Amino acid sequence: MDDNDRSVVGVVMLSHALVHTYELTIPIFMVVWLVEFSATEALLGVVVAVGYALFGIGALPSGVISDKYGSQNLIAVCLVGMGLSFIILSFATNILMIAVAVCLWGAAASIYHPAGLSLISTAVKDSGSGFAYHGMAGNAGIALGPLCSVVLLWFTDWRAVSLVLAIPAFFAVVYILRADIDEMAAANLASDGSGGTGGPADAPSSPSFFESSKSLFLGGFALVFLVIVFNGLYYRGILTFLPELLADFVTIGGLEDGAGAEQFDGSDFIYVGILMVGILGQYVGGKATDRIPVERGLVAGYACLVVIALLYVPAAESGLIFLVFVSLLLGFCLFALQPMYQVAVAEYSPTDSRGLSYGYTYLAQFGVGAMGAAIVGIILTYSVVASVFFALAAFAVVASAFSVRLLMKR
Template sequence: MQAATARFAVLNLGHFYTHLFLLLHPTAVLAMQRELGGAYGDLLLPSTAAFVAFGAGTLPAGWLGDRWPRERLLVALFLGLALGAGLAATASGPGMLTLGLALIGLSASIYHPVGIAMVVEGREQVGRALGINGVFGNLGVAAAPLVAGGLAAAFGWRGAFAAPALVAALTGLLYAALLGCVARPDHTAPVSAHTSAPRPLGPRDRRRLVLVLGTAAFCGGLVFHGTTVVLPKLLEARLGSALGGLLGVGALATTILAGAAFAQIGVGHLIDRRPIRAVLCALAAAQAVLLLAVGFGAGPALALLALAAMAAVFGEIPIHDTLVAHHAASAWRARLYAVKYVLSLGVSALAVPMVAGLHHRGGFPVLFAIFATLAAVVAVAAPWLPQPRAAMASAR
C-alpha cells in the first residue's frame, strides 16, 4: 500500500511538472517584452516548438511505454525538462531558446501516454484517481503564471527557466536514487489481479467511440491550450492596472487556474456513478456559454467568469481518459492513450499561432468566440457516445 501511494505521488508530481514547464514561456514573454521589446505575438511564437514537440513525441512515448520500464521513462521526463529549461535560461538568441522549448515539449510528451497508463493500472473505478491526478496537472498549469511571473519579476526572464530547471534535475536524480529505477529489472506494464477488464464494444459502438473521443480530444485540446496560454495576457490587458504589474497578473492567473483544477475531482466522482456522455455534454455546453462571456468580460466579473470557464474546461479531461481506461487492455493502453493525446496535444501546436494571429486581428472577443464554438462542437458530439449501460454494469 505504501509503495502504491508513493508511486501515485510521483505520478502526480510528474503531471504537475509537465504542465508547469510547458507554460513557463507564455508568462516569461511578458517580461521579455519589457526587457527586450518586440510584439507579443512574435515573442510568443517560439512556444510553438514546445507544443509541436509535445504532440510529436506522444506516439513514440506510448510505444516505448508498452515496451520499456515506465519508471525509467519518468526519470527521463524529469531530467529532460531540466535540460530544456536550462537551455532556455542560457539562450543567446531565438534559435537556442526555441531548441530549449522544443526539448521541454519532447520531454513533457512522455507523461500522458506513460503516466496516465500507470495511474489507471490495477484500479476498478478510475474516475477518482484520474480526477486527483488531473488536479495536479492543472495545478501545474495554475502555478506557471505565478512561478514564471514571480521569478521573472525578481531575476528577469531567464530566472523563470533557471530555477525550475534546477528543481526538476534534483527531482529526477532523487527519484532514480530512491526508487532504484535504473537498476530495476526490465518490465513494462504490470497487470494487477484487480485490474478491471476492458469493456468490449461492438464494431458500430467502437466507431462511435473513436469519432466522439477524437472530436473531443481535437476540440478540447485547442480550447485547453489556447485558454491557458492566453489567460495571463487577457488579465494583463483587462485588469493589469488594478493588479499592480506582472506579479499581480501571475498571482490572479494562478488563483483562477488552481481553483478550476479541483473541478476534476468532482467530475471524477460523477463519471464513476453517472453516464459519461451526459456529464460530457453538460460540461461542454457550459464551456461554450462561459468562454463566450469571458471574451467580453471586464472588471471583477471577468475573474469570476474565467474561473467558471476554466473549471468546465479542466473538468472535461478525466472523462476522455476514463473512456480509454474502460475499453483498453493494460498491454496496449499506453499506445491508445498516445493516439488520443496525439490529437489533444498535437493540435495544441496550433494553439499558439492561433492565439497570436487571432489576438492581432480580432482581439479577445473573436478569440474566445472561436473557443466557444469548439466547445459547442463537443457538446453536440457527446450524445453520440455508446450507451453506458454495459460499462456501468461491468463496473459494479
C-alpha cells in the first residue's frame, strides 16, 4: 500500500468501527430504557426500528450523493451526525427524545457504507486488502463497542456513557478532514495507467438509476435481495432485544456497588460474547466462499439459524452452560452469513451496477430488516418469549428457501 492507500484505509477503518459501535450499543441501553421510562417492548421496538430503518433507507440516496460529491466529506458529516445523536441521547428524559436521537443516528449512519465502500473501490489500489481491513474494523466495533459500554456501566449511568461515546466521533472528524486523500487514485490508475488525481466528476458515465435497477432485479439479484431482507429481519430482530431476553433468562452475579448497579445485568457479557465470536464467524464464512458455492453456504447457514432459534428457549431452561453454548453458536452462524451474501451480491450483479447493488443490499439488511425489531417488540409485549424464536425460525426458513432457489438457478 502507498501513502494514499494507507490514509484511506485509516479513515474507513476508524469510521466503520464507530458506526457499528453505536449501532450495537443501542440494544444495551434498551434494557435500561424499558425500566426507566416504563415503556413496553412494542413501543420501544417500533421507536428503535424507525431509527434502524433510516440506517438502511438512507443508503440509496447516500450512494448517489457520494458519486456526485465525493466520499471524504460525507463520511465526516456521518460522524458529526452520529456524535450529535449520542449527545442528544444523553439528555433524553422521555421516549420522544430517544426517538429523535435514534432517528438522527440512523439518518447519519446511513451515509457511511455507500461512501466508505465507494471510497475504497476508487481510491485504494490494493482494494482487496482495503476491504479486508475495513471488515476487520467493523467487526471490532461490533464486538468491542458494546463491551466498552457494558464496562462503563459498572461505574456510571447510561446517560454519562452515551456522552462519553459521542466524543470519539468528533476526534475522528478532525482526523478525516485533515487526511490527504486522492479519492480517484485507483480508478484513474485503472483507466489510464497513471496515478493522476481526480474526483467524482472524472468517473465515466453510467446507466441511469432506473435502468440499472431494472437490470438488477430482472436477474438473479432479485432472489439475493429477498434472502438479505429475511436475513435482516432475523439479524435485527434477535440482536435488538437479546440483552433483555438474556437478562430474563439468567443473571450472572449482579453488581452490588457502583452508580450503574441498579440498571446493569451481567448477562450483557453473554451478549458481548455473541458479538465477539461473530468475528470468527466472519472469518470462517469468508474463507468458505473460496471453497464452496456461495448458495450452498447460504442454505446451510440459514438451516443452522432455524435450529438455533428453535433450541434457544429449551437451552435457557436447561442451564447456563447450554445457554452460553447456543448463544455463541448463534453469534458464529449469524455473522458467518455476512461475507456469504456479500459475495452473492457480487456474483449476481453486473460490474457497472456494483455500487447500486450494495446500496440495495444495505436497504434490505438494515432498512427493511429493521422491521424485525418492531415485530419482536410486539411479540414480546403481547405473547410469550417462545413465540419470538418461532418467528425468527420462520424468517430463517424463508431465507433458506430463497437460497435453495438460487442454488437451483446456479
